[in-house]
Amino acid sequence: MATIGYRSxxxxxxxxxxARGTPAWLAWLGLHLITLLGGRNRISALxxxxxxxxxxxxxxxGLIGDNPPGLIWRVDLAAGGGQATARxxxxxxxxxxxxxxxxxxxxxxxxxxxxAERTSYxxxxxxxxxLFMRVLVDPGTHDPAGxxxxxxxxxMADDFCLDEDAGVAYVTTHRQNTIDRVPLQPGGSGxxxxxxxxxxxxxxxxxxxAAWGRRPGDHGRVAYVTTxxxxxxxxxxxxxxxxxxxxxxxxxxGRADRPYGWPGDSP
Numbered sequence: 001m002a003t004i005g006y007r008s009x010x011x012x013x014x015x016x017x018x019a020r021g022t023p024a025w026l027a028w029l030g031l032h033l034i035t036l037l038g039g040r041n042r043i044s045a046l047x048x049x050x051x052x053x054x055x056x057x058x059x060x061x062g063l064i065g066d067n068p069p070g071l072i073w074r075v076d077l078a079a080g081g082g083q084a085t086a087r088x089x090x091x092x093x094x095x096x097x098x099x100x101x102x103x104x105x106x107x108x109x110x111x112x113x114x115x116a117e118r119t120s121y122x123x124x125x126x127x128x129x130x131l132f133m134r135v136l137v138d139p140g141t142h143d144p145a146g147x148x149x150x151x152x153x154x155x156m157a158d159d160f161c162l163d164e165d166a167g168v169a170y171v172t173t174h175r176q177n178t179i180d181r182v183p184l185q186p187g188g189s190g191x192x193x194x195x196x197x198x199x200x201x202x203x204x205x206x207x208x209x210a211a212w213g214r215r216p217g218d219h220g221r222v223a224y225v226t227t228x229x230x231x232x233x234x235x236x237x238x239x240x241x242x243x244x245x246x247x248x249x250x251x252x253x254g255r256a257d258r259p260y261g262w263p264g265d266s267p
Contacts, residue, residue, distance in 0.1 A: 063089055063115070065124060067108035070095035072124065074142075090135060092148050098128040103175075105232065112159035114169075116184070120145075123169065123184070125157035132157050132171065132182055152182045152192055159210045163220040170195070170223060170250060172207035175233045179207060179225070179248065195251055205230040205241045213247075223248045 019027065061076040061084075074089035097109035107128040115122050121134045122144075132152040138145040158174040162184070171180045178197035197204045206228035213222040225248055229241035 063113055063122065065095075065110040065113045067095075067097055067110050067127075070097065070109045072110060072113060072122075090144050090148070092135075094126050094129060094131050094133050094148055094150075095124070096126075096129070101128060103233075107156065107175075112157065112171075114160060114162050116162050116164055118164045119184075121184075123151070123160070123162065125160060125171065127156050127158060127174070130154055130156055132160075132169070134184075134186075149186050151184065151186050155180055155182075155192065158208050161210050161212050161223050165220055170210065172210050172225060173197075174206055174208055174228075177201070177205050177207065177230075177235065179204070179210075179223075179250075181250075196248060200235065202241060203227075203244060203246060205235055206232060206243075207246075221250060223250060 061074060064073045064075060065071075066073055070091065070093075071088050072090040072095070073086050075084055075086045077084050095110035097106060099106055101107055109126050109128050110124055111127045112125040113122065114124075115137070116134075120137045120139050122137050123132070123134045125132055130153055131150065132155070133148045134151050135148045136145040137143070155171065155173050156175045157180075158172045160169045160171040160182075162169050164184070167184050169182045169184055171182050172178075173180060176197070177200065178194045181193045181195050183192075197207075204225075204227065207225050208228060209226045210223050212219045213224060215222075225246045227241075227244045227246065229243045231240055231243070234240050
């Protein structure tokens with residue numbers, strides 16, 4: 001079972017029976033709601049999914065981080081496959097890279113970019129400046145509605161996954177070889193916490209891109225992370241490991257254990 005997009009999914013039932021399209025999407029939605037713990041979570045998810053269904057626009061776009069000049073671009077897609085347009089969406093000093101950095105190669109400025117639909121904040125990392133930032137987005141125009149705010153610092157953050165239900169982000173630190181859990185609210189309750197890699201892990205060397213799994217129940221629990229094995233920044237032993245795609249079953253908020261999902265672990 002997998003969701004593909006707007007009213008689109010594929011499902012394989014027992015005995016080889018398959019479904020696709022809207023019926024499969026409804027089946028995926030039902031199973032997703034069933035796997036959530038507690039009636040309150042189910043109601044919240046149903047409300048959010050219903051709102052997104054009713055307000056879904058066939059035309060869309062995206063926001064793209066451009067780290068050498070320290071910009072975030074907005075790309076608007078035209079209906080019917082017409083010409084897309086692009087313009088600078090945000091420029092801010094927090095997104096600049098440091099050309100004088102002693103690190104080789106120089107670290108990028110703005111890097112990971114993710115939108116939190118529930119709170120209408122865009123979050124971004126700035127690796128060179130070791131910043132995790134956010135900016136409020138106008139829900140009508142989808143343009144910035146204020147100045148960027150500092151969320152956390154002191155980590156060479158690369159990419160991240162947002163878990164708005166728990167109020168945290170899971171951040172990959174490329175050179176520090178960790179996955180960190182960071183509160184989404186500036187000055188929010190709870191400090192940054194290393195949930196993987198605090199003790200050097202052979203599997204988690206050079207973590208970079210991260211994304212939630214798309215199976216029911218994966219969001220907020222199971223992430224997929226790519227690594228470069230230390231190709232850009234080898235660990236202290238100067239050994240470059242194979243690049244990997246890792247499945248990380250992340251610990252619940254309040255715990256900081258090594259996540260399951262590495263080869264050889266048991267669930």
